[in-house]
Amino acid sequence: TAAAVEEVTTPPVQVSFTKLLINGQFVDSASGKTFPTLDPRTEEVIANVAEGDAEDINRAVAAARKAFDEGPWPKMSAYERSKIMFKFADLVEKHNDELAALETWDNGKPYLQAAQAEVPSFVRLFRYYAGWADKIHGLTVPADGPHHVQTLHEPIGVAGQIIPWNFPLLMFAWKVGPALACGNTIVLKTAEQTPLTALYVANLFHEAGLPPGVLNIVSGFGPTAGAALASHMDVDKLAFTGSTETGKTVLELAAKSNLKPVTLELGGKSPFIICEDADIDHAVELAHFALFFNQGQCCCAGSRTYVHERVYDEFIEKAKTRAMRRVVGDPFKKGVEQGPQIDSEQFQKILRYIRSGRDSSATLECGGDRFGSKGYFIQPTVFSNVKEDMLIAQDEIFGPVQCVFKFKDIGEVIKRANNTRYGLAAGVFTKNIDTANTLTRGLRAGTVWVNCYDVFDAGIPFGGYKMSGMGREKGIYSLSNYLQVKAVVTPLKNP
Numbered sequence: 441t442a443a444a445v446e447e448v449t450t451p452p453v454q455v456s457f458t459k460l461l462i463n464g465q466f467v468d469s470a471s472g473k474t475f476p477t478l479d480p481r482t483e484e485v486i487a488n489v490a491e492g493d494a495e496d497i498n499r500a501v502a503a504a505r506k507a508f509d510e511g512p513w514p515k516m517s518a519y520e521r522s523k524i525m526f527k528f529a530d531l532v533e534k535h536n537d538e539l540a541a542l543e544t545w546d547n548g549k550p551y552l553q554a555a556q557a558e559v560p561s562f563v564r565l566f567r568y569y570a571g572w573a574d575k576i577h578g579l580t581v582p583a584d585g586p587h588h589v590q591t592l593h594e595p596i597g598v599a600g601q602i603i604p605w606n607f608p609l610l611m612f613a614w615k616v617g618p619a620l621a622c623g624n625t626i627v628l629k630t631a632e633q634t635p636l637t638a639l640y641v642a643n644l645f646h647e648a649g650l651p652p653g654v655l656n657i658v659s660g661f662g663p664t665a666g667a668a669l670a671s672h673m674d675v676d677k678l679a680f681t682g683s684t685e686t687g688k689t690v691l692e693l694a695a696k697s698n699l700k701p702v703t704l705e706l707g708g709k710s711p712f713i714i715c716e717d718a719d720i721d722h723a724v725e726l727a728h729f730a731l732f733f734n735q736g737q738c739c740c741a742g743s744r745t746y747v748h749e750r751v752y753d754e755f756i757e758k759a760k761t762r763a764m765r766r767v768v769g770d771p772f773k774k775g776v777e778q779g780p781q782i783d784s785e786q787f788q789k790i791l792r793y794i795r796s797g798r799d800s801s802a803t804l805e806c807g808g809d810r811f812g813s814k815g816y817f818i819q820p821t822v823f824s825n826v827k828e829d830m831l832i833a834q835d836e837i838f839g840p841v842q843c844v845f846k847f848k849d850i851g852e853v854i855k856r857a858n859n860t861r862y863g864l865a866a867g868v869f870t871k872n873i874d875t876a877n878t879l880t881r882g883l884r885a886g887t888v889w890v891n892c893y894d895v896f897d898a899g900i901p902f903g904g905y906k907m908s909g910m911g912r913e914k915g916i917y918s919l920s921n922y923l924q925v926k927a928v929v930t931p932l933k934n935p
């Protein structure tokens with residue numbers, strides 16, 4: 441009920457870090473400006489945070505450049521780097537609950553999700569990358585002629601990284617982990633909605649022995665701080681996660697400045713396909729999770745649910761019942777599955793998409809409005825009879841709005857599922873191995889989950905086809921984003 445949201449819990453944590461982190465020091469922004477970060481449960485200010493812009497990016501890049509050129513980080517033995525990263529992971533693990541509380545406060549996600557899944561996977565990711573640090577090496581190449589040929593895998597230099605607000609800690613780990621394992625230095629720009637947890641963990645990183653200047657963090661806005669980073673002449677590589685529209689902007693800024701290589705992890709409109717032979721109760725639960733997880737704010741959300749016509753009516757009935765049972769409320773309260781959306785802009789945008797769905801010929805099965813009267817809460821919403829030409833079928837809504845489509849056969853559903861500008865992920869639900877194989881080969885998406893969804897181990901690569909991005913993060917594939925390959929050729933005198 442709405443009353444549940446009216447009395448909010450006091451978060452069991454304090455905000456200790458609000459300044460920019462440059463060259464190992466927490467400092468004010470050059471302009472002295474700050475911006476408020478809000479509690480999405482109440483729309484009230486949590487803290488005022490130093491607002492970095494171009495001048496602060498310049499300072500941070502200079503610190504990262506110096507740390508790269510003069511060391512010790514890139515020149516340190518890989519084992520030493522690995523030990524610092526392992527120690528950092530241990531420290532984060534010790535502060536698990538505080539960090540989860542800070543994440544929930546700034547972002548609005550359920551506390552138990554942050555405490556039991558996100559902070560532990562952050563720790564796991566850093567241990568994974570710490571393990572890589574001393575296993576990165578080149579090859580010897582059997583060349584024609586009397587030459588000794590080897591490749592050196594060198595760090596690329598100063599990495600600029602821009603992250604979004606939906607998983608502030610995980611996005612930090614996906615970006616910072618591989619860059620540091622490979623010996624690079626970093627300037628990270630956090631999302632303006634969620635600046636707090638990155639500063640908190642960066643402090644622990646320095647406690648673990650990270651040398652000053654290796655990891656610099658600039659809080660601030662996209663068109664100022666973000667754009668300055670993307671177009672900086674002394675940044676050697678750019679990694680970005682966010683919307684497809686902003687992805688195009690940063691790619692252009694990178695190209696127009698110094699042609700720094702760019703990896704992009706962008707939007708999606710991922711199909712979740714339920715075949716006639718699927719276990720329906722399991723499919724209902726997973727399709728629900730695939731869409732509603734994290735308030736629907738996942739780039740890989742299963743946001744187009746395709747259901748075979750033979751099981752369609754049963755699915756709709758059960759999906760609707762499940763959505764109506766979803767517990768919305770203060771994310772600090774036990775049992776709450778869905779907290780508020782991140783901010784007023786997203787909240788209004790989602791409500792506009794819901795209105796567009798209501799105005800179309802799709803059927804509103806449940807939800808369809810805000811939840812309560814304070815904070816950015818939205819009712820779990822299900823539309824059935826959705827058709828491909830509707831706006832809700834094409835655009836990324838990034839909210840708790842499930843859109844269900846009906847299909848007849850596999851060939852048809854592959855075509856319809858691929859008929860999108862995106863290609864981030866897909867879900868396939870069937871007991872038939874041949875159907876599963878046909879679908880996994882036919883779908884143009886960077887990840888296909890079969891009879892599961894949102895499984896994110898550190899070693900599993902993640903990234904998009906088409907306008908969902910370029911390059912892969914996590915796993916062995918992520919390392920090449922942060923390495924240069926140098927071929928070294930020497931003549932053999934006495935072959």
Ligand code: ADP
Pocket residue numbers: 602603604605629630631632660661662663665666667668670681682683684686687689690
């Ligand atoms: P969303 O619309 O979901 O907030 P964005 O793509 O706008 O997604 O934001 C993702 C990240 O990109 C944030 O850190 C944001 O500040 C940053 N950003 C936004 N606009 C720009 C820009 N013009 N240049 C560089 N970074 C930007």
